Amino acid sequence: MITPLFSVPVPPGEKTAEYEPIADRIIRIIEDLANLQAFYKVRSSPSRYRRLQTFLESEISALKESPFDELDQEGQVDYLLLRNYLRYQLGGLFHDAEQESKVLPFLGGYFPVRLARMIEARQNVEDADGKQAASWLVEVMGHIAVVKKRIVEGTDKADPVVALRATKTLAELKEHLQEWYGFYKDYDPLFTYWVSDPQSKLDKALQDLIDTIKKIAIGIEPGDTDTIIGEPIGRSKIADALQFEMIPYTPEELIEIGKKEYAWCETEMEAAAAELGFQDWRSALEHVKQLYVEPGKQPQLVRDLTKEAATYVKNHDLATIPQVCEETIQTFMMSPQAQKMNPFFLGGDSIIVSYPTSTMSHEQKLMSLRGNNIHFSRATVFHEMIPGHHLQMHYMSRHRPYRQAFFTPFSIEGWAFYWEVLLYDSSSWPKTPENRIGMLFWRMHRCARIVFSLKYHLGEMSAIECVELLVDWVGHERATAEGEVRRSVMGDYGPLYQAGYMLGGLQLWALRKEVVGEEEGKISEKEFHDKFLKANQMPVELFRALIKKQLLDRDLETRWNFYDELS
Structure with missing residues (x-):
């Protein structure tokens, strides 16, 4: 139980209407909270904590009085999303206040x-x-x-x-x-x-x-932008985040999942390396890294790979791709400074391509070329664009858009990683040994992310040790490994963000096994994918309840041991 920061009265008018429609309530609360955070903007101020605590506690209390049993299933899911959101926001407020209380004496x-x-x-x-x-x-x-x-x-x-x-x-x-x-x-x-x-x-x-x-x-010089320093949040906050994301495993159990998946990837890597005539997968990976296009040609490569991925999804009727979604993909180049944080190209609303520029040192140019080679890029395209982030973001802004407030990496990154799993498993997706090595590189990377991010936030690994893990386990260039760790611990990411890629994808893969098929009562792949896209953002366990039409109650807590079903 959380100990209150302050004892304060509820301001007049703070209580919500008893029968306020749940979707309207979500929109109002999100907007109200954004207004309050913008106005009470000084994080070191007690006034900020008092006001936000009052707001969140009053909304939690009012939500408990709403008629859960009178809601349809979508409404009940909205109720549970809002309940978890308010709880997590309040917990985060207490955590910030606790941390700030250590700063002020200093x-x-x-x-x-x-x-x-x-x-x-x-x-x-x-x-x-x-x-x-x-x-x-x-x-x-x-x-x-x-x-x-x-x-x-x-x-x-x-x-x-x-x-x-x-x-x-x-x-x-x-x-x-x-x-x-x-x-x-x-x-x-x-x-x-x-x-x-x-x-x-x-x-x-x-x-x-x-x-x-x-x-x-x-211990860093002013102006130093290379040293990686972050703020490990500790076990209790990881536990809060796992509860919010509806993940029933401990951090240690998740780390073991990452290690088990990594072992599978190594076996697959060795098989692909053998097909190319290499005795070990690291030598084969070095071969693949040398297969890059010349400077100036990367935008064309990414463009062509994007078309290949979208065409495949349409030809195999795997998901509904709206014409506007496919037609309006924009491409931009990433600055050298931004590449320190994002060494690989990014996607979503647009493609942002990482590649060497004339301002980089010779060593930096070579590392960028090797890290953005043809086969790494091919594996990244369907993660970032269609059927991954770009397609999902198109749907998010058009179907129950208020649920974007419940953004979770287990949904958005899990969806994109799920397609990596699906296409690797698919016999119809063309894969040379080099292609498979490119896909497996990223899959090993997701395994390593589970391990290093959780161990970092548990205080069991330093940032430098995280970099070494990516170099040793995955075969990263040191610059790209540093960029990944810098992004993980210095960016605006939650403690489970990096783990959410693989774990969210494995959740969707387990759910696909449950509901997709030709047997009576099961659905097609396209229906499964379209339903997920239209559900917007939520923990995958709640989407499972939706698609399986499960009975819900207002006190629902996580209980789906998804990985056990894949073992």
């Missing part, structure tokens, strides 16, 4: 709260007193100088995770203060007279403190 406690109050006063358009504001800014600079001195002298020390969060808190305050000053500057001449000098100095002092913390408490 920063001396006083000045972040003082700055937060000034920013919030501007949000409420309170009358500005320039002279008083200037005095507060000068006072804050004195506190910053003390905090910096204590850090430099070693009096104040912090865990690198706390120190990293402190730099993010300071960067956020710095950005908000620039907006705060810009709101009054010149529109209030007296305010500008008093505040312009201390505000400029405070902006530099905040940046100087950020740089000091990075250099001394974290």
Whole structure:
């Protein structure tokens, strides 16, 4: 049970209407929460936590009073989606408050709260007193100088995770203060007279403190964009995420699934390597990496592979592809800087192609060419475009679009990985040994993602060890391995995002075995795929309940041991 952060009354009008339609309720809550988060924007402020806690608890209470049994099955699924969402949001709020409570003492406690109050006063358009504001800014600079001195002298020390969060808190305050000053500057001449000098100095002092913390408490030089640092969230938060995603396995059990799937991939790799005349799969992988197109030719390759994948799905009647979906795929090139985070091309609404540019070093160019070779790219196309992300995103914006709020990697990444499994298994999808090695490279990569992401968040692996795992297990180029880990631990991803690719795909593969076939009571592949696309975002276990027309109750918890059915 979660201990309340604050004891606060429910604001008037916060309770929802007793019989508010569930879809309308979801849309209202998502919009209300977005408005509140945008307005109460200072993460170090107690006001933010109080207001969001009040909102979430009141909506959870109101949802419990709604007539679950009177809803049809789609409505009951919406109820359960909203219930899980509100619970998870509240848990995340408590986690953020707990983490922030460790940051404030490291920063001396006083000045972040003082700055937060000034920013919030501007949000409420309170009358500005320039002279008083200037005095507060000068006072804050004195506190910053003390905090910096204590850090430099070693009096104040912090865990690198706390120190990293402190730099993010300071960067956020710095950005908000620039907006705060810009709101009054010149529109209030007296305010500008008093505040312009201390505000400029405070902006530099905040940046100087950020740089000091990075250099001394974290151990990286200011401006370093290569070092990988993240924030492991720990076992309890992983457990919360597993409950939210309706996954009934422990982190250790999921790691074992990743290892078991990896062993299968190795056996398949060895068979493909033998067909090419190699004695081991790593040598065959090196051969495949050399099969890349010349610089300037990658967009054409990706274009042709995209057409091949879409044509295959249509010819085999595997899913309904709307004409507009196929017609409006746009292609862009990824910048060298973005390729540090995303070394392979991305897809979804559009294709964003990674490939070397003239600004890269010779070594970087070669690694990018090898990492984006023909057969890796072929395996990526149907994951990213049609029938993967691009097709699913087309449906998401058109069928029950309010469910996009319940975004889950087990659905969106699981769907894309599921097609990797289906096409590898299909005798009608053309596969040379090189093609199979390209597909298996990515499948091994998904196995490694389960292992390294969970072990990282459990505190059992460092970021550098994660990079080494990708190089050793999968055969990644070191630069692409670093990019993958950097994206995993420094991007805006949840703790289960990387594990969600393979695990979500295996869930769909297990469900396909249950419901697809020619026997009475089963459905065609196309119907299965179309139903999933039109269901939008949800844990796969809830989609299973939908497609199997299972009875639901408002207290439903995860119970589908999907991997046991595949073993």
